[in-house]
Amino acid sequence: MPVIAVLALDGLPGHHLTTPGLVFGTAAREHPGVAYDVRLCAVGGPGTVRLGPPAPAEAVLPYGLADAAEADVLLLPAHRDDGADPAPALLGTLRAAAARGARIGASGTGVLTLAATGLLDGRRATTAWRHTGELARRHPRVAVDPGGTLVADGPFRTSGGMFGGLDICLGLLAEDHGERITDRTRRELLSPLTVHAERVAETIDRTLADSGGLDATLQWLETSLHLPLTPARIAAHAGVSVSSLNRRFLARTGLSAPRxxxxxxxxxxxxxxxxxxxxxxxxxxxxxxxxxxxxxxxxxxxxxxxxxxxxxxxxxx
Structure with missing residues (x-):
């Protein structure tokens, strides 16, 4: 049974801690022959990890770094990043995992920690939009993809992490068990009501985009390239949410706003x-x-x- 070690550092959002178990547990429950051992590992050793926003709390985890020593997959979720060097024991665990051929996934600020190992040098990687500049500054040998969507390069998978590494987990599941099981698992996890609401929103956004609703923002971007243009700032100019902004950009240009x-x-x-x-x-x-x-x-x-x-x-x- 493949072992998946989730490496938890203080400040990680609660859903980043639980997403891997939710994905792989759902797949195992619904599909005979699918089995995973998901271990929640506190980087400082078995014990308490402080969770970050949106719901600060504490979680007591039964595993530590030693329990990740032979894991087939290591996942490094987002966590609090104060710019300090990661713990040597954590870096050693990640390097040893790569050396033995394990797959490693990181999302959000977890990508900054993974990059500190040097394992991403010369490879493509992404992270949350607001951290792409920091990733490039700290680790100039990493080819930073600003899109924030899943990037796979060799044994490494990186993503923006908004949904707790959901895209990484589903990608790993697809590699192991194919698209059919992965699609069924995805449908099981996503509410039909949510899917319907997204389709309605896409229709509205396409209509607005086609009617010139982005013209002012597109013109503003042309004259503002020197500014730190985050998706949130562009969305504020357009008067929409970030998710709606990207749908409208896709409808109008075929690209997300960051792309x-x-x-x-x-x-x-x-x-x-x-x-x-x-x-x-x-x-x-x-x-x-x-x-x-x-x-x-x-x-x-x-x-x-x-x-x-x-x-x-x-x-x-």
């Missing part, structure tokens, strides 16, 4: 490289990337080259 914004920024970078002599560092700041270290991996994925090499080849005049 659309990234495309705008990269196009502006290319334009500035072609027609100005501005330093790459200045261009990165003007287009919202903050630094050339953050810009480079995105630019390389788009063009297959560096900003300086691109400028040398495409300089106008």
């Amino acid at each position: 659309y914004l990234l495309g705008l920024r990269l196009q502006r970078v290319r334009d500035l490289l072609e027609r100005t002599d501005d330093p790459v560092e200045a261009i990165a700041a003007r287009t919202g990337f903050g630094s050339s270290a953050t810009l480079r991996p995105h630019f390389a994925r788009l063009t297959g080259t560096t900003p300086r090499a691109y400028r040398a080849r495409h300089r106008r005049g």
